[in-house]
Amino acid sequence: MDLTTAVASASTALDLLKTALKIRDQNLMDKAIADMVDQLRNVNMAALEASQEALTGVKEARKADQRITELEAEVRELQTKADERDKYHLVQVGNNSFAYTLKDAPPDGQQRHYLCQTCFDNEGKKAVMQFGGRVNLLCPACKSEIHSAQLQAQSDDDYRRAVARNEQARRESQDSWRI
Numbered sequence: 001m002d003l004t005t006a007v008a009s010a011s012t013a014l015d016l017l018k019t020a021l022k023i024r025d026q027n028l029m030d031k032a033i034a035d036m037v038d039q040l041r042n043v044n045m046a047a048l049e050a051s052q053e054a055l056t057g058v059k060e061a062r063k064a065d066q067r068i069t070e071l072e073a074e075v076r077e078l079q080t081k082a083d084e085r086d087k088y089h090l091v092q093v094g095n096n097s098f099a100y101t102l103k104d105a106p107p108d109g110q111q112r113h114y115l116c117q118t119c120f121d122n123e124g125k126k127a128v129m130q131f132g133g134r135v136n137l138l139c140p141a142c143k144s145e146i147h148s149a150q151l152q153a154q155s156d157d158d159y160r161r162a163v164a165r166n167e168q169a170r171r172e173s174q175d176s177w178r179i
Contacts, residue, residue: 081124088115097146099129099137112158118142 088100091114099114106112116139119127127141137146 084126085120085124088120090117093137094146099146116142116144118144 087102087104089103090098091101093099093114098117100117100120101112101114114129114137116125116127116129119125119139119141125141127139129137129139129144129146132138132145138144
């Protein structure tokens with residue numbers, strides 16, 4: 001074998017080696033790119049799942065906020081009812097009969113009234129009992145009826161006080177004219 005053939009063979013071998021290295025490097029690079037694409041795909045999937053979970057969390061938070069708003073309104077309504085209920089107390093109005101009436105004196109211009117115990121306790125309704133005659137109270141809602149000599153006496157006392165106030169006012173008016 002002569003030197004030219006040996007150099008040509010070595011040159012061919014070197015070219016083959018370079019080609020082999022290029023192929024190996026390309027294969028490594030292709031594998032690395034494929035691995036990166038897989039990793040990016042996994043990252044994208046994780047980001048998508050995280051976004052979906054965040055969206056679900058936002059929806060649940062909105063539902064919770066809405067429920068809180070509903071519950072706050074319900075609490076306000078119940079507090080209003082409780083405050084209104086606290087204005088009344090149960091009194092005996094007759095023969096083992098009870099009704100609710102204001103704890104404090106009624107405001108000017110408003111008459112003392114009685115609420116049906118059954119309606120107030122069971123349904124939270126303020127059904128004002130109506131006089132049916134001088135000694136009976138009737139509930140317009142549940143049609144309960146209470147007979148009460150005690151109410152008759154109170155009614156008579158209220159009437160006497162009103163007559164006395166009117167008489168006093170009349171006398172004061174006459175006295176002011178005399179001066």
